[in-house]
Amino acid sequence: MVETRTLNQDEIEAMMARVNSVPMMHTLDLEILRLDHGECDAKVPRKIEWDGIYQTMHGGILATIADSVTCWAILTQIGAKEKVATTDFNIRFLRPCLTDALCHARVVKLGRTLCVAEADLLDTNGRKVAVAQATYARLHD
Helix, strand or coil: CCECCCCCHHHHHHHHHHHHCCHHHHHHCCEEEEEECCEEEEEECCCHHHECCCCCECHHHHHHHHHHHHHHHHHHHHCCCCCEEEEEEEEEECCCCCCCEEEEEEEEEECCCEEEEEEEEEECCCCEEEEEEEEEEECCC
């Protein structure tokens, strides 16, 4: 069950339908823990096959998690069916991730054409392993 304080059941169902429509979410086994207006929390299990050369969760996996969860945070505000695409993304790695990864993303700014969100990635001991920021273009037909 997805936690929320600010979204109604229809909004949660629409968001989860969108999340579940993305094949990468299943590849990552990404679990949405919480959806609130402008925020998303998720968890991804650590899998040895995703380790980098130092037997820690690969940075590319952490970046993919952050990119995805920031997107879901934005869609909680602009609508689950809106079309967006990442235009800019950066991540700063702070320490190795040796456990499952938790991601907390929040909207920084919504614009008519660009939206910005940021994310903290933590290990299951509560230590911050990375911080990220993403910009998305709103794609209008």
